[in-house]
Amino acid sequence: MTSTTHRSADEIGRTELGPRPLPPLGPTRAVPLPDVEERVLPNGLRVLAAHRPGVPMVELRLRVPFAGDEPEHPAVAELLASTLLTGTATRDRVGIDDELAAVGADLGVNVDPERLQIGGSGLADGLPDLLGVLADVLTAATHPDGEVARERDRLVERISVARAQPRTIAREALQRKRFGDHPITREMPTGEAVAAVTVEQVRALHAAALVPGGSTLVLVGDIDPANAIAQVEKAVSGWVSDSPARELSTPPPITPSDLLLVHRAGSVQSQLRLSAPALRRHDPRYAALQLANLVFGGYFSSRWMENVREDKGYTYGAHSGIEFVPGGAVLGVETDVASDVTAPALLETRYELGRITAVPPTAAEVDAARAYAVGSLLISLDNQGGLASTLSALAADGLGIDWLRAHPARLESVTVEQVAEAALEFFAPTAFTGVVVGDADVIGARVRALGGITGP
Known part of the structure; x- marks a missing residue:
């Protein structure tokens, strides 16, 4: 009877010369989009x-x-x-x-x-x-x-x-x-x-x-x-009205300002929420901003996530993203942390915002973000529900299937220099406003010591 020895995942992933190299990524599979x-x-x-x-x-x-x-x-x-x-x-x-x-x-x-x-x-x-x-x-x-x-x-x-x-x-x-x-x-x-x-x-x-x-x-x-x-x-022939549906007016533009400390008595956690102006999908720089956001905090392998979760252990999750509003878009940067690390987490967040403007994304970072952006988009469209939801959102923004069909190519064509320019323009710490919600009696002194904070 032959004996079978099972190798561990670590053994499979290594050779006598060191870690087994990962195979190169293959070409991105296109998802055919219907007319x-x-x-x-x-x-x-x-x-x-x-x-x-x-x-x-x-x-x-x-x-x-x-x-x-x-x-x-x-x-x-x-x-x-x-x-x-x-x-x-x-x-x-x-x-x-x-x-x-x-x-x-x-x-x-x-x-x-x-x-x-x-x-x-x-x-x-x-x-x-x-x-x-x-x-x-x-x-x-x-x-x-x-x-x-x-x-x-x-x-x-x-x-x-x-x-x-x-x-x-x-x-x-x-x-x-x-x-x-x-x-x-x-x-x-x-x-x-x-x-x-x-x-x-x-x-x-x-x-x-x-x-x-x-x-x-x-x-x-x-x-x-x-x-x-x-x-x-x-x-729907009987669904009629003399008046059109009520569109929401364009909200005022975000004004950069100090963060507001919001007191929540007895809270053992704090919520950091920062925001800045962003770009609509119509803007030719949108794809570059999308990749800059991924490098900063838009997915698990981002700089900010590596810092505050993997390195410092301040949070289980940190995320940045682009949110669309009537007539525009905004950047959102958010994480929840324990009260005793609120000030350090805010310091590291500001540090990463400054770092992505002063130390631009590398070619490797941009390539990884690009692969993620294209892959996640194609996965989201590879079913009827995902396509229907995306078409509905695009229609509300005055866009259609042609924009969607061309977007993977836009992401593929963005240069490292264009991503760096987007990072410099939109992730500068001075572009942001936001709030810190927590027990001000516990977190207030250390947070205020960092500067740029108003509130109780």
């Missing part, structure tokens, strides 16, 4: 449809601009989204669920200061049924009294829990610091505001704001695009 058929229907709804076979499913994304200036708007919008699928003139909640289940479908609703989105999927053959339910809730949702009362109580409880979370507190503080009183900051209503919402307010907002003009519906799946658009037109 997108587009049409604006008579009611003003813009429909994009793409044939992506593979599984007999279809993904649906409806985006309705849903801004509002009234103080009560966020609370009413949240309750509207929570009760949209709870009943219509001809279907109750159970009827809606059963009809969707019969075609392997589901729908979900979420809302933020910028838009209300209905998303879901179903069997491609069941698209007419899925569209029938969608059209019914858009035109005839009744927001039943009992359902509104039930969802209102649930929302109040959920919001009270969420508002006690450190990340929620930090996000609200950051939004106010960079955008002031602009409606974009009203991402989560208070429990008191939700408790005060009436059924009449929910129904009135539905009638006034959930409208087709300016809205976009994306369909991706094993469908014939022209036929799918015709099915949409038939289904």
Whole structure:
């Protein structure tokens, strides 16, 4: 009987001459992107449809601009989204669920200061049924009294829990610091505001704001695009309005300033949230900024992550990224750390921001970031849901499949010098503002000693 000796991973990865060299990366596999058929229907709804076979499913994304200036708007919008699928003139909640289940479908609703989105999927053959339910809730949702009362109580409880979370507190503080009183900051209503919402307010907002003009519906799946658009037109023919959907106004530009120390009594952790202006996808420098961000803190092998997690052990995770807002974009730099290392973590964060401007990314760093950026983009598009979500986001920004199709080549063509220029312009410590949330009695003295801090 032959004896088999199993080698460890370390033994496999080494030779007598040292670590076994990694094979070179092969060529990037392209993900073929389908053509997108587009049409604006008579009611003003813009429909994009793409044939992506593979599984007999279809993904649906409806985006309705849903801004509002009234103080009560966020609370009413949240309750509207929570009760949209709870009943219509001809279907109750159970009827809606059963009809969707019969075609392997589901729908979900979420809302933020910028838009209300209905998303879901179903069997491609069941698209007419899925569209029938969608059209019914858009035109005839009744927001039943009992359902509104039930969802209102649930929302109040959920919001009270969420508002006690450190990340929620930090996000609200950051939004106010960079955008002031602009409606974009009203991402989560208070429990008191939700408790005060009436059924009449929910129904009135539905009638006034959930409208087709300016809205976009994306369909991706094993469908014939022209036929799918015709099915949409038939289904939503009764969804009409004289007014367009409400677009969120452009928020004010970020003004570089001292960080604000936000006191959270008894907290054993601190949240560091820094932000600076960034670039929209339209800008020819966007690909260079995307790679500069990855080198700094955009993925696990980034400089900042190596410093504050791998080397110093201050945090489990540190991340930087580009966030898109109406008419622009912002950089976000965030991490959560224990109170006793808040000042050191902030010092290292500022150090890394300065280092990427003074010590530009190397060719090896840029190549690694480029491989990650192209690979993660292609992976995200290699399924119907990922493509549908991306097309919906791009459409809201005035871009389409052609931009997406060309972006891997843009990333491949960016030079090391261009990445260095983007790093110098957008990651300079003097470009940032932000907040530090924690127990000021514990972290305040050391954080203030670093300078550039205001607050209690």
